[in-house]
Amino acid sequence: MSLRRLAPPEIQPASFAFNDANEKRVVREISKYPPGRQASAVISLLWIGQEQEGWVSHPMIEVVGKRLDMAFIRVLEVATFYTMFNLHPVGKYHLQVCTTPPCLLRNSDEIVKVCEKHIGKAQMTPTADGMLSWTEVECLGACTNAPVFQVGSDFYEDLDGPIMEKLIEAFRKGQPMKPGPQQGRTGSEPAGGPNTLIDPSLYTKKPETA
Amino acid sequence: MPSRKLIIDGKEIEADDNLTLLQACEQTGAEIPRFCYHERLSVAGNCRMCLVEWVGAPKPQASCALQVRDIFPNRDGTPARINTDSPIARKAREGVMEFLLINHPLDCPICDQGGECDLQDQAMGYGRAAFNRFHENKRAVEDKYMGPLVKTVMTRCIQCTRCVRFATEVAGVNDLGATGRGEDMEITTYLEKAFASELSGNVVDLCPVGALTSKPYAFNARPWELRKTDSIDVMDAQGCAIRVDTRGPQVMRVLPRLNEAVNEEWISDKARHACDGLVRQRLDRPYVRRSGKLQPATWAEAFAAIAAKVSSTTPDKMAAIAGDLAAAEEIKALKDLMGSLGVKNLDCRQDGAQLGGERQSYLFNTTIAGVEAADAILLVGANPRWEAPVLNARIRKTWSNGNVQIAGIGVTHDQTYPVKNLGASVEVLDQMANGSHAFAKVLHDAKRPMVIVGADAVARKDGATILRLAAKIAADTGMIGPAGTAAEGGWNGFNVLHTAASRVAALDLGFVPGEGGRDVAGIIGGAQKGEIDFIYLLGADECDVAHLGSAFVVYQGSHGDAGAHNANVILPGAAYTEKEGLYANFEGRVQPAHRAVFPPGEAKEDWAILRALSDVLGKRLPYDNLDALRAAIVADAPQYADHHEVVPHAGATQTNWANVGASGPLDTAHPLASTMTDYYLTNPIARASVTMAECSRVFVTGQSKMAAE
Numbered sequence: 001m002s003l004r005r006l007a008p009p010e011i012q013p014a015s016f017a018f019n020d021a022n023e024k025r026v027v028r029e030i031s032k033y034p035p036g037r038q039a040s041a042v043i044s045l046l047w048i049g050q051e052q053e054g055w056v057s058h059p060m061i062e063v064v065g066k067r068l069d070m071a072f073i074r075v076l077e078v079a080t081f082y083t084m085f086n087l088h089p090v091g092k093y094h095l096q097v098c099t100t101p102p103c104l105l106r107n108s109d110e111i112v113k114v115c116e117k118h119i120g121k122a123q124m125t126p127t128a129d130g131m132l133s134w135t136e137v138e139c140l141g142a143c144t145n146a147p148v149f150q151v152g153s154d155f156y157e158d159l160d161g162p163i164m165e166k167l168i169e170a171f172r173k174g175q176p177m178k179p180g181p182q183q184g185r186t187g188s189e190p191a192g193g194p195n196t197l198i199d200p201s202l203y204t205k206k207p208e209t210a
Numbered sequence: 211m212p213s214r215k216l217i218i219d220g221k222e223i224e225a226d227d228n229l230t231l232l233q234a235c236e237q238t239g240a241e242i243p244r245f246c247y248h249e250r251l252s253v254a255g256n257c258r259m260c261l262v263e264w265v266g267a268p269k270p271q272a273s274c275a276l277q278v279r280d281i282f283p284n285r286d287g288t289p290a291r292i293n294t295d296s297p298i299a300r301k302a303r304e305g306v307m308e309f310l311l312i313n314h315p316l317d318c319p320i321c322d323q324g325g326e327c328d329l330q331d332q333a334m335g336y337g338r339a340a341f342n343r344f345h346e347n348k349r350a351v352e353d354k355y356m357g358p359l360v361k362t363v364m365t366r367c368i369q370c371t372r373c374v375r376f377a378t379e380v381a382g383v384n385d386l387g388a389t390g391r392g393e394d395m396e397i398t399t400y401l402e403k404a405f406a407s408e409l410s411g412n413v414v415d416l417c418p419v420g421a422l423t424s425k426p427y428a429f430n431a432r433p434w435e436l437r438k439t440d441s442i443d444v445m446d447a448q449g450c451a452i453r454v455d456t457r458g459p460q461v462m463r464v465l466p467r468l469n470e471a472v473n474e475e476w477i478s479d480k481a482r483h484a485c486d487g488l489v490r491q492r493l494d495r496p497y498v499r500r501s502g503k504l505q506p507a508t509w510a511e512a513f514a515a516i517a518a519k520v521s522s523t524t525p526d527k528m529a530a531i532a533g534d535l536a537a538a539e540e541i542k543a544l545k546d547l548m549g550s551l552g553v554k555n556l557d558c559r560q561d562g563a564q565l566g567g568e569r570q571s572y573l574f575n576t577t578i579a580g581v582e583a584a585d586a587i588l589l590v591g592a593n594p595r596w597e598a599p600v601l602n603a604r605i606r607k608t609w610s611n612g613n614v615q616i617a618g619i620g621v622t623h624d625q626t627y628p629v630k631n632l633g634a635s636v637e638v639l640d641q642m643a644n645g646s647h648a649f650a651k652v653l654h655d656a657k658r659p660m661v662i663v664g665a666d667a668v669a670r671k672d673g674a675t676i677l678r679l680a681a682k683i684a685a686d687t688g689m690i691g692p693a694g695t696a697a698e699g700g701w702n703g704f705n706v707l708h709t710a711a712s713r714v715a716a717l718d719l720g721f722v723p724g725e726g727g728r729d730v731a732g733i734i735g736g737a738q739k740g741e742i743d744f745i746y747l748l749g750a751d752e753c754d755v756a757h758l759g760s761a762f763v764v765y766q767g768s769h770g771d772a773g774a775h776n777a778n779v780i781l782p783g784a785a786y787t788e789k790e791g792l793y794a795n796f797e798g799r800v801q802p803a804h805r806a807v808f809p810p811g812e813a814k815e816d817w818a819i820l821r822a823l824s825d826v827l828g829k830r831l832p833y834d835n836l837d838a839l840r841a842a843i844v845a846d847a848p849q850y851a852d853h854h855e856v857v858p859h860a861g862a863t864q865t866n867w868a869n870v871g872a873s874g875p876l877d878t879a880h881p882l883a884s885t886m887t888d889y890y891l892t893n894p895i896a897r898a899s900v901t902m903a904e905c906s907r908v909f910v911t912g913q914s915k916m917a918a919e
Contacts, residue, residue, distance in 0.1 A: 003394045006401075058401075071384030073400040080389040 004080040006058050007088045016059040022048050039070045042078050046085055055086040091126040091133035093171040096150040099136045102143035111147050112136065114164040131172050144188035145181055154179035214278060215289035222289060227279035231271065231292065232260050234278050240294040243303060243332045245418045246370035247274035250474060251379060257370050259332065261302040265291040270302040307336040313349040313393070314419070315365050323420030325433040329368065351396055357404030358904040359411050359483055360422050367421035369395050373413040380476065381407040382606045382626025404908050408599035408889060411482040415465065424463065426483055426901040431462045439806035440467060442793050443481040444535050444711035444786045445896065448578070448598045449795030450477045454787050454806035461485045461787050461807060471579050472795065478599040479905065480889065480896055487899030491770045493782035494811025504780065509812065512779050513826040519762045520551065520827055523744045529555035529733040532721050533749030533767065534710035535893055537791025537803065538850065540816035541716045542843050543831055544748050547820055550829040554727030555742065558716030560753040562731055563665055564673035564871070565706065566722045571681065571870040573714065574796040575702035576660050577856055582608050584703070586656035588649065589618040590639060590680055592664030593884035595625050597709045602626065617649050620667070620882025634881035636676065643679040645686065653687040660703040661689060666885045668706065671877050678871030680704070685867040707796060709886065714794040718847045737761040747773045749783065751894050766819060769894035782813035785895060789815040790836055792843070792850060799856045800849060
């Protein structure tokens with residue numbers, strides 16, 4: 001883990017406001033907590049803000065702080081504690097590549113190499129066109145389809161080097177491919193088709209023996 | 211109260227269920243090392259240094275975070291056994307210490323905390339000497355800006371979070387926080403903002419390592435070079451217990467001392483950091499004005515000049531004003547001297563406060579510790595955050611403990627706790643007094659209500675009326691009476707919040723105009739009209755001393771401030787760290803300040819100057835030493851025999867509350883407010899202090915210097 005600081009002032013936006021749709025979500029999140037305890041909604045609000053802007057900016061922290069009647073330092077503490085809050089701008093498509101042992105055993109190293117080659121050596125750094133960035137993350141919980149990466153709320157599974165290159169190119173054009181397993185199987189069914197319980201007779205009704 | 215038996219280090223004790231295990235262990239005399247735990251802060255439990263062995267438990271237990279009620283007895287019914295110094299406990303603490311030292315720099319020789327560092331001390335006990343299995347680089351952390359008083363060397367920080375908890379809980383400002391996590395956790399203010407509290411210096415004492423040190427004191431002295439003198443602070447009227455650390459002739463720093471009844475263990479930034487003003491702007495020799503210019507003189511010449519003027523002036527044209535930092539001794543000596551000259555124009559109330567008479571009518575009767583029992587507080591034209599920051603922390607403590615309703619009339623500043631704003635008009639006070647205001651009912655229904663009248667509220671033209679209204683509120687809403695705790699001799703909720711350290715003593719000793727005498731406004735007005743020809747200023751700088759007409763002014767004091775500029779004769783006196791003096795705080799608690807260093811140059815202790823002057827004037831004062839003078843004070847005011855104690859007040863019986871203050875029209879044109887405009891520059895010592903000037907610049911005039919070092 002590395003030091004987590006706010007982005008330098010020169011790349012901070014001048015202001016931040018929730019858009020109309022997110023404003024409704026914000027009101028709903030705050031209403032989940034009793035009056036006086038609205039500070040409990042801080043993580044939700046930052047998350048909504050990050051979904052809107054892609055990252056958590058200085059004005060966003062102050063907007064959230066004012067909204068929840070919290071000291072700004074308390075919001076800053078939360079934003080810097082949780083690594084899923086991006087404190088710097090990321091690409092439009094932020095690829096979170098899993099490198100925890102199950103993915104590692106399924107050769108996530110190759111996925112990382114492709115990312116380094118086609119997106120950039122440095123993690124959390126958007127490409128010049130602003131379309132792509134990538135980072136290593138801990139287990140995404142999709143080990144049966146390892147290796148995997150996550151973009152927004154979508155998972156791309158069953159990856160290998162050539163597939164990864166295709167996916168990245170699609171993202172770069174702004175036309176993401178269909179999420180899910182990329183090698184033809186449905187969900188986490190066995191690769192290469194089913195190989196147990198395949199005898200059709202198992203599924204025909206036999207007369208009951210007396 | 212429920213309790214249970216524990217066997218701690220072989221000693222069986224009955225421990226209260228509400229204690230933590232750490233407190234229970236301390237009751238048996240065991241010493242538990244700790245970094246994050248502090249009695250006056252919430253329990254964090256993150257340093258793990260206080261680990262003890264609970265025999266049978268699988269792991270050592272953090273004693274600060276384990277409550278006695280959670281410790282169950284052994285299966286056979288015998289009490290749980292706790293070992294604080296067993297091999298298991300020691301090994302656990304050695305492990306914790308090893309972890310703490312992985313990233314702690316070995317810079318003790320250049321660290322200001324060296325010699326008074328908790329980590330240093332505890333490393334002596336639990337460090338594993340000549341044993342190091344970590345060869346990686348140590349973590350380095352950027353230093354943070356926390357304002358002009360707190361210097362940071364954040365690489366030394368062990369993340370105990372005491373400072374964050376102090377700022378949030380005691381000081382009541384959400385300025386400090388811990389960002390990041392794990393090894394990268396950092397203590398910081400919000401984006402390099404200064405730590406804006408009048409109590410910020412206390413985090414330096416709280417910090418168990420050298421991460422937060424005193425900026426003005428940086429690299430000035432080592433603790434073992436300093437001579438320590440217990441004394442009393444005079445920067446406000448609270449009389450906080452301080453320790454004055456000196457090296458040679460200079461006061462190097464001021465630290466708080468423990469006094470549960472007054473300041474717990476906090477002091478304000480002004481008390482702590484105005485001490486550099488003690489070496490600046492000092493009057494170190496007598497001066498006499500000759501042909502319009504102040505010129506150095508000998509004591510004999512100065513006294514001769516005064517005697518010449520006094521002998522040619524009638525008593526009704528003479529006056530004396532006592533300043534805000536004067537001790538009881540010189541006030542008594544000046545009063546006696548003026549009395550023997552027949553002078554009636556005496557006053558100590560430079561701000562024009564209309565106080566005096568019955569002792570209870572000008573004291574903070576509830577007492578500082580008593581505030582914690584209050585359940586309703588009405589602030590009248592007071593700004594306790596500036597006028598008595600440590601008292602304000604006590605009010606905040608009362609608020610954070612729960613059931614207290616606080617409302618204010620003319621309270622403009624953020625007090626660090628919610629104050630219901632009832633407006634600033636004096637009419638609100640009138641409504642409160644006749645019971646028509648809604649909050650009057652709250653006071654009436656409260657069991658232990660308080661009213662705190664600010665010094666500035668009674669210094670207005672209608673101050674006496676305001677005082678009478680406040681006394682009426684106190685009497686009518688049951689603030690005075692037997693409802694309170696017996697230990698306090700009954701509850702008394704009537705309080706005046708003074709800001710001048712000398713004020714209560716001067717009022718106790720009757721340093722007020724005699725029959726037909728002039729008060730401060732009368733003296734100054736008289737001087738301008740030529741009706742007053744001779745004025746003796748005893749450290750008086752806070753009234754309009756620049757416009758005294760052609761009067762002959764004698765200024766006796768420690769600093770070349772406003773009063774000295776206009777003087778005809780200057781007599782160099784001693785500051786509060788340079789004399790033995792009694793100070794009565796706003797509760798009426800008499801406390802002795804002790805001499806830590808000698809006055810500079812030819813300056814002398816103030817009562818001795820007056821005693822010597824009395825000889826020259828042919829009116830020799832009848833005391834030759836401090837003991838005789840103090841005996842004379844005790845003869846006037848018996849409570850000065852008992853130091854450190856508040857004379858118990860017996861409720862309403864002694865004071866006729868209807869006679870407090872005076873009736874008169876209210877000045878409705880001016881809203882009630884505290885008139886203190888700059889907390890950091892309220893007296894000559896603070897005004898001479900470079901540190902206080904910097905604080906004023908950063909915190910009051912708002913020219914924040916960002917991240918400057």
